Amino acid sequence: GDTLFIGDVGRPDLAQKAASMTQEELAGTLYASLRNKIMTLPDDVVVYPAHGAGSACGKNMSKETVSTIGLQKQTNYALRSDMTRDEFIKEVTDGLLAPPAYFPMNVALNKKGYTSFDEVKQKGMQSLSVAAFEAAAEETGALLLDTRSPDQFYKGFIPQSINIGLNGDFAPWVGALIADVQQPLLLITEAGKEEESIMRLSRVGFDNIIGHLEGGFASWVAAGKETDTVNRISAASFSERWQQAPEQKVVDVRKASEYAAEHVNEAYNRPLAAINEWVSDIDNNEHFFLHCAGGYRSMIAASILQARGFRNFTEVEGGFGAIKKTDVSTSDFV
Numbered sequence: 060g061d062t063l064f065i066g067d068v069g070r071p072d073l074a075q076k077a078a079s080m081t082q083e084e085l086a087g088t089l090y091a092s093l094r095n096k097i098m099t100l101p102d103d104v105v106v107y108p109a110h111g112a113g114s115a116c117g118k119n120m121s122k123e124t125v126s127t128i129g130l131q132k133q134t135n136y137a138l139r140s141d142m143t144r145d146e147f148i149k150e151v152t153d154g155l156l157a158p159p160a161y162f163p164m165n166v167a168l169n170k171k172g173y174t175s176f177d178e179v180k181q182k183g184m185q186s187l188s189v190a191a192f193e194a195a196a197e198e199t200g201a202l203l204l205d206t207r208s209p210d211q212f213y214k215g216f217i218p219q220s221i222n223i224g225l226n227g228d229f230a231p232w233v234g235a236l237i238a239d240v241q242q243p244l245l246l247i248t249e250a251g252k253e254e255e256s257i258m259r260l261s262r263v264g265f266d267n268i269i270g271h272l273e274g275g276f277a278s279w280v281a282a283g284k285e286t287d288t289v290n291r292i293s294a295a296s297f298s299e300r301w302q303q304a305p306e307q308k309v310v311d312v313r314k315a316s317e318y319a320a321e322h323v324n325e326a327y328n329r330p331l332a333a334i335n336e337w338v339s340d341i342d343n344n345e346h347f348f349l350h351c352a353g354g355y356r357s358m359i360a361a362s363i364l365q366a367r368g369f370r371n372f373t374e375v376e377g378g379f380g381a382i383k384k385t386d387v388s389t390s391d392f393v
Contacts, residue, residue: 062089064108071151073116082155086148097136097207100130102355109282115231118154154316169340174266176258183246183257183268186349189282192245201243201269204233206256207276208249211356213289213374217247217279223363225252227355230263235332238358240264246271247279253265289361291374301387308347310372312360313379317352321384321392323382331356334363350375350382 061069071086105127112122119136131140139152187195195201203220206229207214212222222376223232225248235239244267253271260268272278280286292300301307301323309317309326318328327349329337331351341364348362349372351357375382383389 061109061116062092063106063135063152064110064120064130065106065126065131067117067119068093068134068151069117069136070116070155071323072155082152083148085152087144089148089151089289090127090144093138097128098132100128102127102132104128106131115235118151119223160335170297176261179261179266179268179328180254180257183270184253184258185270186273187270188273188392189278189284192270195269196245199243199245199269201245202237203247204244204256205247205276205362206249206252206338209354211249211276212358212362213291215280215286215288217276218287219365220247220362222358224358225249225255225258225259225356229256232331232356232359233260233265234263236334236363237265238335241267244268247276248272250275287365289358289365289374290370290372291376294375294377294387297373297375297382298385298387301348305388308345310347310349311379312349312351312356316378319390321383322379322390323350324390326389331360334360338364338367338369341369341371343369346373348375350378352376353380 061073067136068089071089072082105125107125108120110116110120111124112120114120132140137147142150147190196203203217205216205220205222205224207222208224208226212224216222219363222235223229225235240263244260244265245266246253246256247348248271256271257268262265301309305325309323311322311326311328312331312334313322314330314332315328315329318326322328349357349361351360354374354377357374357378361372364372
């Protein structure tokens with residue numbers, strides 16, 4: 060299972076059959092498994108990890124898809140030969156984010172059985188006219204999920220829809236931000252991306268897809284329906300405004316580890332994964348700039364904020380990667 064990844068090891072807090080054990084105790088058993096089983100294997104044994112970068116199943120997983128036991132002994136922090144059990148427990152349990160809500164629900168689905176993908180696909184591939192789409196949303200209380208790219212979404216979208224683009228860590232973010240896997244979903248996609256959206260949702264247990272908007276967002280516009288946009292500026296424009304008034308509030312939705320490594324001076328770190336906790340702290344009367352690393356996560360945050368009635372922010376195109384190329388002052392890289 061998820062014992063060894065490339066550059067990381069499995070999380071000790073996800074075992075669903077060990078509710079009576081603490082994560083520290085589980086980390087101790089992981090230490091023993093790695094030392095007594097994995098590290099005794101020959102160095103040329105090939106490692107194919109079950110997960111990679113972006114998955115919530117680890118903290119520091121590599122983008123690489125293959126390695127060897129020998130290379131992992133040299134480079135994986137958790138396989139250091141001089142690491143004590145106590146050091147290991149402290150290291151692997153430090154900074155763990157809460158597991159996505161869908162994890163235990165998926166365990167239950169795997170035990171009890173689940174709807175076949177063919178059935179899920181047949182239901183989700185129903186093309187709904189604008190009128191039928193509106194009626195379905197009203198009748199079911201469905202969440203409107205727009206899987207287009209952030210660059211498409213910000214220019215125009217259906218009010219109250221949430222943007223989680225297929226061009227990023229789509230399924231993990233759906234699972235992290237939508238608490239109930241049974242939540243009814245109505246999709247707005249790019250042309251030809253309906254089936255991919257359904258497939259990637261179903262892989263993390265989100266099977267209650269009741270259809271998609273026929274013709275996508277363009278059909279909504281053609282029908283003369285109300286649309287919304289996200290206020291976005293370039294990093295260069297942000298730099299100009301920041302130079303004029305550096306006391307302006309900046310909200311960085313990257314992970315705490317990314318923020319700690321380097322950030323805009325005086326920026327507030329509010330990780331996207333915790334948006335459902337910190338959104339209630341926002342002052343609707345105070346304007347702020349919103350960014351992540353490259354624009355994917357900040358657009359998710361922007362869509363959630365606007366769906367909840369907040370419009371007092373400006374999203375920075377290109378995120379911190381673009382901001383770093385401007386004159387905005389940042390902390391020293393750690």
